[in-house]
Amino acid sequence: xxxxxxxxxxxxxxxxxxxxxxxxxxxxxxxxxxxxxxxxxxxxxxxxxxxxxxxxxxxxxxxxxxxxxxxxxxxxxxxxxxxxxxxxxxxxxxxxxxxxxxxxxxxxxxxxxxxxxxxxxxxxxxxxxxxxxxxxxxxxxxxxxxxxxxxxxxxxxxxxxxxxxxxxxxxxxxxxxxxxxxxxxxxxxxxxxxxxxxxxxxxxxxxxxxxxxxxxxxxxxxxxxxxxxxxxxxxxxxxxxxxxxxxxxxxxxxxxxxxxxxxxxxxxxxxxxxxxxxxxxxxxxxxxxxxxxxxxxxxxxxxxxxxxxxxxxxxxxxxxxxxxxxxxxxxxxxxxxxxxxxxxxxxxxxxxxxxxxxxxxxxxxxxxxxxxxxxxxxxxxxxxxxxx
Amino acid sequence: xxxxxxxxxxxxxxxxxxxxxxxxxxxxxxxxxxxxxxxxxxxxxxxxxxxxxxxxxxxxxxxxxxxxxxxxxxxxxxxxxxxxxxxxxxxxxxxxxxxxxxxxxxxxxxxxxxxxxxxxxxxxxxxxxxxxxxxxxxxxxxxxxxxxxxxxxxxxxxxxxxxxxxxxxxxxxxxxxxxxxxxxxxxxxxxxxxxxxxxxxxxxxxxxxxxxxxxxxxxxxxxxxxxxxxxxxxxxxxxxxxxxxxxxxxxxxxxxxxxxxxxxxxxxxxxxxxxxxxxxxxxxxxxxxxxxxxxxxxxxxxxxxxxx
Numbered sequence: 001x002x003x004x005x006x007x008x009x010x011x012x013x014x015x016x017x018x019x020x021x022x023x024x025x026x027x028x029x030x031x032x033x034x035x036x037x038x039x040x041x042x043x044x045x046x047x048x049x050x051x052x053x054x055x056x057x058x059x060x061x062x063x064x065x066x067x068x069x070x071x072x073x074x075x076x077x078x079x080x081x082x083x084x085x086x087x088x089x090x091x092x093x094x095x096x097x098x099x100x101x102x103x104x105x106x107x108x109x110x111x112x113x114x115x116x117x118x119x120x121x122x123x124x125x126x127x128x129x130x131x132x133x134x135x136x137x138x139x140x141x142x143x144x145x146x147x148x149x150x151x152x153x154x155x156x157x158x159x160x161x162x163x164x165x166x167x168x169x170x171x172x173x174x175x176x177x178x179x180x181x182x183x184x185x186x187x188x189x190x191x192x193x194x195x196x197x198x199x200x201x202x203x204x205x206x207x208x209x210x211x212x213x214x215x216x217x218x219x220x221x222x223x224x225x226x227x228x229x230x231x232x233x234x235x236x237x238x239x240x241x242x243x244x245x246x247x248x249x250x251x252x253x254x255x256x257x258x259x260x261x262x263x264x265x266x267x268x269x270x271x272x273x274x275x276x277x278x279x280x281x282x283x284x285x286x287x288x289x290x291x292x293x294x295x296x297x298x299x300x301x302x303x304x305x306x307x308x309x310x311x312x313x314x315x316x317x318x319x320x321x322x323x324x325x326x327x328x329x330x331x332x333x334x335x336x337x338x339x340x341x342x343x344x345x346x347x348x349x350x351x352x353x354x355x356x357x358x359x360x361x362x363x364x365x366x367x368x369x370x371x372x373x374x375x376x377x378x379x380x381x382x383x384x385x386x387x388x
Numbered sequence: 389x390x391x392x393x394x395x396x397x398x399x400x401x402x403x404x405x406x407x408x409x410x411x412x413x414x415x416x417x418x419x420x421x422x423x424x425x426x427x428x429x430x431x432x433x434x435x436x437x438x439x440x441x442x443x444x445x446x447x448x449x450x451x452x453x454x455x456x457x458x459x460x461x462x463x464x465x466x467x468x469x470x471x472x473x474x475x476x477x478x479x480x481x482x483x484x485x486x487x488x489x490x491x492x493x494x495x496x497x498x499x500x501x502x503x504x505x506x507x508x509x510x511x512x513x514x515x516x517x518x519x520x521x522x523x524x525x526x527x528x529x530x531x532x533x534x535x536x537x538x539x540x541x542x543x544x545x546x547x548x549x550x551x552x553x554x555x556x557x558x559x560x561x562x563x564x565x566x567x568x569x570x571x572x573x574x575x576x577x578x579x580x581x582x583x584x585x586x587x588x589x590x591x592x593x594x595x596x597x598x599x600x601x602x603x604x605x606x607x608x609x610x611x612x613x614x615x616x617x618x619x620x621x622x623x624x625x626x627x628x629x630x631x632x633x634x635x636x637x638x639x640x641x642x643x644x645x646x647x648x649x650x651x652x653x654x655x656x657x658x659x660x661x662x663x664x665x666x667x668x669x670x671x672x673x674x675x676x677x678x679x680x681x682x683x684x685x686x687x688x689x690x691x692x693x694x695x696x
Contacts, residue, residue, distance in 0.1 A: 219503050221502055267560070268565040269654060271565050321547055350547075350571065
């Protein structure tokens, strides 16, 4: 789960990492209020959207006085910003972070990621702060330094010295730098981060560190033990269906096509999308009902697919293991019996309790086209949708 | 225990890898609904389930299987050497630690939704434990369907009836897509030596490469089917291994060719981010390593049939 910059900074300050003075604002009045709170100093007004590349797309603006704060916050709030990373639809600005502008002497790139290959946290550092890491690695790969962090011990002192040397941080600043790095690692590990990026970390003219921008991704699987963070989850307007799915506890991603899919298991769900494409049509969604679906959950999933107006046909592809086919069948019949569906429904059921499931579907008297195998299912749904 | 088992395997020229009829299985979380249901199915399949563990046990047996309050107690009393874990994500890390500490050689963790930092700790602990005891503990999963050596032993949640004894090894990051592949093989009269779902999370106990190594050495495996998906670099690492160290033919399929970027496709590990982990990268790497790639997921069985 991605969290906003101001939320990331809330976490960082808890771990003693200096961030600029500022606060969140949802209206022009609130923005002005924050401007007064921070002592009427020149400030930056930053759109809080969950994507990178804001600065280049006009999502960060400077304001020198009250009028300017009023103006730029008016421009930003309610606008939609599309960045190089956000996708074409862009993201609506609903919140702003208003914070003091800081004089920058030096910019540094600093991040901790969970590295799959070494199966441990990895510190990534570069002198080229302010640039995106992809850009640094393309232009100056030699300027990226990596330090594997031993999860049981954290960042060793000698690693701190090695990094400080590479970054040309003078020895007088070694002690605050060391505190900063250990705070960073604690923030990373105690909050189950997959990514914690400070870019740039700056050194001010007064030779102090300050985290100017921060990005954090939290491991979704860990949210049960971070209740406060879990409450921060926000969905974009066009992610309404994703939000509903998340509430019901299954995995759903909206796509461009018109064949609705309900599948169990992420791999099979992706393969189902792929085969629909091979037969010349496009899936309307990715939907993995998961291994422990109940009849209720299946009903919700089915209703969710049908609530998407793009959907011209539904393909159910279930291979029961931990999931029992009869639960899927009952869910489908209960969902469908409450409404008349006038689009084709192709169902392929295999695995645990498949015979019981077939009986449930047969007895329901519903117009269901049953398929034998994945190929048959894909061919049938594509043919039926084309017929319409 | 492990050494003894390896010797036993050498002497008996058994089918498959990691598990067989001799595997003595303890089920952690046997009284929960999934644990209970799948224990029944495993017993029906012929798996030698020797013990169940449930911390606050109220009776001595469950489905006629003796119950214990801890894995070490179960191991002492029954000689269990394989464990299958059904406990919820919140306590799964502890369950894995407990099994490893009790000296279980192979731990199969079905549980889905474990935080990745738990896996970092588990793998660290395994390394320390093996340095200390000289024994190697293997973890399959988490978030996986488990492992089956057809007609020998099933330690997992896969539907047993789709499998058939034979000489094709299967290794996959997916659960249900593995069943799909197995089903196609069996329908084409192609049996399997062992089928392993390694799980869809970012950090897992046993990698593609670990399993490929075992299949390459296994006398009863003639061909391997590898099923990958978008995200991470496990398939690329497997390709490296296949290119340099494997003589047996490999048939591959990668799910998610049509998946959008920056969206997590169900599995924690299945996400294309920063243009890394795309299906194309993986397909190219595997093709380059000599793997016969299948484009249509419905053609996995047919493709293997053409080769053998």
